[in-house]
Amino acid sequence: MALRKKHSRTISVAGVAYQWCIGKRAHLVGLGDGDRVVVQAEGSAGAKLIVHLHPFWCDEPSLTPRHVADFIQNALDSGWRPPQPGPPFEVSDAMPDKGN
Numbered sequence: 899m900a901l902r903k904k905h906s907r908t909i910s911v912a913g914v915a916y917q918w919c920i921g922k923r924a925h926l927v928g929l930g931d932g933d934r935v936v937v938q939a940e941g942s943a944g945a946k947l948i949v950h951l952h953p954f955w956c957d958e959p960s961l962t963p964r965h966v967a968d969f970i971q972n973a974l975d976s977g978w979r980p981p982q983p984g985p986p987f988e989v990s991d992a993m994p995d996k997g998n
Contacts (some may be wrong), residue, residue, distance in 0.1 A: 905919055909962070909967055909970070910973070911967050911970045911971055911974075912916060912971070914938055914939060914940075914980070915939070915940035915941075916980070917939075918936065918937040918966050919936050920937055920961060920966075921934050930966055933951040934948055934949055934951055935948075935966055935969060935970070936949075937966070937973075937980075938980065939981055943983060944979070944980045944981045944982050945978065945979065945982055945984040946986045947978050947980070947986070947988075948986045948988045948989070949973075949988075949989045950988065950989065955970070968976055969989070971976065972989070973987055973989055976979055976989070
């Protein structure tokens with residue numbers, strides 16, 4: 899099932915559009931509660947990326963689209979293939995890049 903546009907935002911990474919949502923909105927797309935970012939290629943029913951956030955984010959509310967773009971690029975580099983159906987590609991303890 900694709901992420902609903904109503905409860906997600908759009909971001910482009912390397913010319914590909916993705917839908918993403920964070921935290922409490924994750925339950926609206928059927929993924930339960932928790933501190934996470936959920937990403938899926940726009941218009942795709944392929945594998946979702948689920949980024950389980952490091953506790954750092956509980957005290958730092960400034961998660962930006964730039965951070966989400968970094969999470970997406972890191973997942974792509976680690977083998978996430980968004981158009982291919984399959985189980986979610988999960989990444990744990992994601993921390994921000996100190997250069998951002």
